Amino acid sequence: YTSESLAVSTPREHVMQVAMNRPEKRNAMNQGFWGEMADCFQTIAAEPDVRAVVLSGAGKVFSAGLDLSDMEGFIFVEGSEIPRKAMQMRMSIKRSQEAFSVIEKCPKPVIAAIQSACLGTGVDLISACDIRLCTQDAWFQIKEVDLGIAADVGTLQRLPKIIGNDSLVRELVYTARRFEAEEAKQMGLVSRVYPDREAMLEGALDLASLIASKSPIAVHGSKVSLVYSRDHSVREGLDHVALWNSTMLQSKDVAEAVQAGIEKRKPEFSKL
Numbered sequence: 001y002t003s004e005s006l007a008v009s010t011p012r013e014h015v016m017q018v019a020m021n022r023p024e025k026r027n028a029m030n031q032g033f034w035g036e037m038a039d040c041f042q043t044i045a046a047e048p049d050v051r052a053v054v055l056s057g058a059g060k061v062f063s064a065g066l067d068l069s070d071m072e073g074f075i076f077v078e079g080s081e082i083p084r085k086a087m088q089m090r091m092s093i094k095r096s097q098e099a100f101s102v103i104e105k106c107p108k109p110v111i112a113a114i115q116s117a118c119l120g121t122g123v124d125l126i127s128a129c130d131i132r133l134c135t136q137d138a139w140f141q142i143k144e145v146d147l148g149i150a151a152d153v154g155t156l157q158r159l160p161k162i163i164g165n166d167s168l169v170r171e172l173v174y175t176a177r178r179f180e181a182e183e184a185k186q187m188g189l190v191s192r193v194y195p196d197r198e199a200m201l202e203g204a205l206d207l208a209s210l211i212a213s214k215s216p217i218a219v220h221g222s223k224v225s226l227v228y229s230r231d232h233s234v235r236e237g238l239d240h241v242a243l244w245n246s247t248m249l250q251s252k253d254v255a256e257a258v259q260a261g262i263e264k265r266k267p268e269f270s271k272l
C-alpha cells in the first residue's frame with residue numbers, strides 16, 4: 001500500500017509499520033489523509049501475513065493534529081440552507097471518524113509510537129490504538145476547544161475508558177492544557193516511556209514481534225473481545241466470548257501451542 005501521506009513498510013516478519021509521512025508539515029492531517037488512513041488499515045486488516053502494526057510519525061514530531069491550511073473545504077461546506085449544509089458536514093465528520101475506527105476494528109493489534117508533540121486529532125488517533133508508547137520528550141494536548149470545536153473523531157468517546165478518570169478527562173478537554181510523557185504514563189494513556197525516538201521504535205517493533213509470535217487467531221479473538229467488553233456489560237462480554245470461542249477453540253493453533261509447549265519449541269502458526 002502506498003499513498004501521499006503514509007509510508008508503509010515491513011521491518012520485521014509479520015509486522016507492518018505505518019508512518020505518517022508529512023514531516024515538513026509536522027505530520028498534520030490534511031484532507032487526503034483521512035481516506036488514505038481508512039484505505040490503509042482496511043488493506044492491512046485483509047492481509048494474512050500481517051499480525052501486528054506499529055503506527056508512527058516521520059520526522060521530529062508525531063502529529064500536530066489538523067492541517068488548518070487545508071481545512072477550508074472540510075470545515076466550511078458550500079450551500080446556503082442550514083439543514084443541507086449540516087447533512088454534508090455530518091457525512092464529512094463520519095468519514096473522518098471511520099479513518100480512526102478502522103484501527104480499532106483492524107484484527108491486528110496496533111501500537112502507537114509517539115515522539116514530541118501529539119496534538120488534537122493526534123490524540124484521537126492514538127486513542128483508537130491498542131497500545132501506546134512514547135518518548136520522554138512527548139507531550140499531548142486535546143486542542144480542539146482552542147479552535148472553537150468539540151473533538152469529534154474519538155477522543156471524547158475513547159479516552160475516558162482508557163484512563164478511567166472522568167474528572168481528569170474533563171479537565172484536559174475543557175482547558176486544552178498540555179501534559180507531558182510522565183503524566184501520560186501515570187494516567188494510563190501510555191504504558192512505556194523511552195529516552196528517544198530510536199529506542200522507542202526499537203521497543204515498539206520488539207513488542208510487535210512478540211505479539212506476532214503468538215497465535216493470530218488467539219490475538220484476534222482477544223482484541224475483538226476486549227473492544228466488545230469495553231462497550232458492554234460483563235455478562236454480555238462473557239456471552240460474546242463464549243460464542244466466539246465455540247468456533248475458535250477448534251483452530252489448529254490450540255493443538256500446535258500445546259504440542260510446542262510439550263516439546264519445548266517455538267510454535268509455528270499458519271496465516272490468518
